[in-house]
Amino acid sequence: MSFHFKGSTQVSVIMPPSFPWILLLALSFLALMLQKSGKSLIRLQFFSLMIQEMRAVIVIIVEFIEGQFEEWCIADEQTPDDELQRAMDWACGKGGADCSKIQLNQPCYMPNTIRDHASYAFNNYYQKFKHRGATCYFNSAALITDLDPSQHSCKFEYLP
Numbered sequence: 001m002s003f004h005f006k007g008s009t010q011v012s013v014i015m016p017p018s019f020p021w022i023l024l025l026a027l028s029f030l031a032l033m034l035q036k037s038g039k040s041l042i043r044l045q046f047f048s049l050m051i052q053e054m055r056a057v058i059v060i061i062v063e064f065i066e067g068q069f070e071e072w073c074i075a076d077e078q079t080p081d082d083e084l085q086r087a088m089d090w091a092c093g094k095g096g097a098d099c100s101k102i103q104l105n106q107p108c109y110m111p112n113t114i115r116d117h118a119s120y121a122f123n124n125y126y127q128k129f130k131h132r133g134a135t136c137y138f139n140s141a142a143l144i145t146d147l148d149p150s151q152h153s154c155k156f157e158y159l160p
Contacts (some may be wrong), residue, residue: 072148073144081114084141086116087138088114088122091125093140096127098124102116108120
């Protein structure tokens with residue numbers, strides 16, 4: 001079974017006629033409980049059940065649930081400050097990111113480092129434009145994380 005978290009993956013399970021149907025019921029119940037709990041990373045939907053040549057074919061669609069995998073775009077720790085500065089200048093300028101919160105006396109000014117400011121700018125740009133095809137690349141100066149980089153009063157937004 002493979003999972004692809006950007007879209008859907010269709011998985012077929014072929015079973016002989018002697019398949020223990022109680023197991024199918026248990027799997028159905030488990031899928032329902034995972035879906036209702038809201039804690040699951042995937043939602044299982046039983047798409048169809050077909051009998052073909054004495055075999056049952058269950059087609060399961062494994063689908064990414066928007067909002068379950070939160071991701072932020074941050075500065076790569078391996079990137080030199082001068083490259084981060086250039087990428088941040090682009091993000092805050094032509095890129096259209098709102099960098100007002102990393103200005104003096106604003107909630108994300110501290111810590112006052114290029115890396116922290118670049119992370120905020122990269123994430124703001126990424127969240128704002130990801131649904132229009134924007135990426136978290138910035139000439140290899142940034143990367144995606146699933147750990148919320150927010151600190152104290154500086155909240156990095158996440159948009160599903």
